Amino acid sequence: MNNSGSLVSPTNQHSETDNPVKPRGRRGRPVGDRESKRAELLAAAIAVTAEEGYTGASLRKVAKRIGGTTGTVTYYFANKEEMITAVAEELFSKLAALLDVNDENLDLNKLLQKWLVLNDSSETDLWLVFIQLLAHARHELAIAAVIQRHSAQFRSRLASIVETGQAQGTIRNDIPAELLADQLCALCDGWVLMMPIEPERFTPERVQVLLQTVSTLIAPPSASSV
Structure with missing residues (x-):
């Protein structure tokens, strides 16, 4: 306990102030160039739609085609209609x-x-x-x-x-x-x-x-x- 009665030492207070916890990024946020990733997803969406048809195409299948997650796809396209x-x-x-x-x-x-x-x-x-x-x-x-x-x-x-x-x-x-x-x-x-x-x-x-x-x-x- 320091002179102010706090259980946190001055050193710890200083550390928390200088190193705030960073907010979490958007779910599925991709790493790297955004435009390149969007182009990759768009190419995958075209290929999946050509193979599966409009009805068979899905965000999940597009994600699988690029070896990613559905969250990555929804970062760029909120839903199937947008894609x-x-x-x-x-x-x-x-x-x-x-x-x-x-x-x-x-x-x-x-x-x-x-x-x-x-x-x-x-x-x-x-x-x-x-x-x-x-x-x-x-x-x-x-x-x-x-x-x-x-x-x-x-x-x-x-x-x-x-x-x-x-x-x-x-x-x-x-x-x-x-x-x-x-x-x-x-x-x-x-x-x-x-x-x-x-x-x-x-x-x-x-x-x-x-x-x-x-x-x-x-x-x-x-x-x-x-």
Whole structure:
């Protein structure tokens, strides 16, 4: 006991003041770079959803795939809806990157080819997930909102590219750019959705023929046909 009557010595008081107990971190808080861990979880979520389908995907399965805990997953995605919504955002971010082109050097045929190439073996999971998202969007409002927002942005950007081509005389201008963009989206969406199901229909050679056909359809009418 010291002079003040306390059972704690001055030395101990000083130690407790200088070394306060640190509060516990959030449950499941990951160690390391946050963005890298989120990207890892997102990749796992895409793979699990592609393999298990929307219904079969779960936070637990995503955690198991990376060798982590469910707490680690919930640190980034509070629930399954939030996780799947993030998956949808990732899918559309890749589509948006397609349209990040210089309008002054427009080559719409190459642009559409990039769109179809996204369905190659390295990106198959994304398209399998996309099919799952479309199938459940009617009853999952959060997913529907992501699809609607990004689809509208995608069509708007494509319409701007088509409009530039019309001004340059490389794309027919007797049909509004917005309608042509909508038609192009419908064509490519249909092809992309069917490619994993009918791979023999979409050989590299036939894809080139399909793209050439699209180029013919949107090309300005020739002077001889007027």
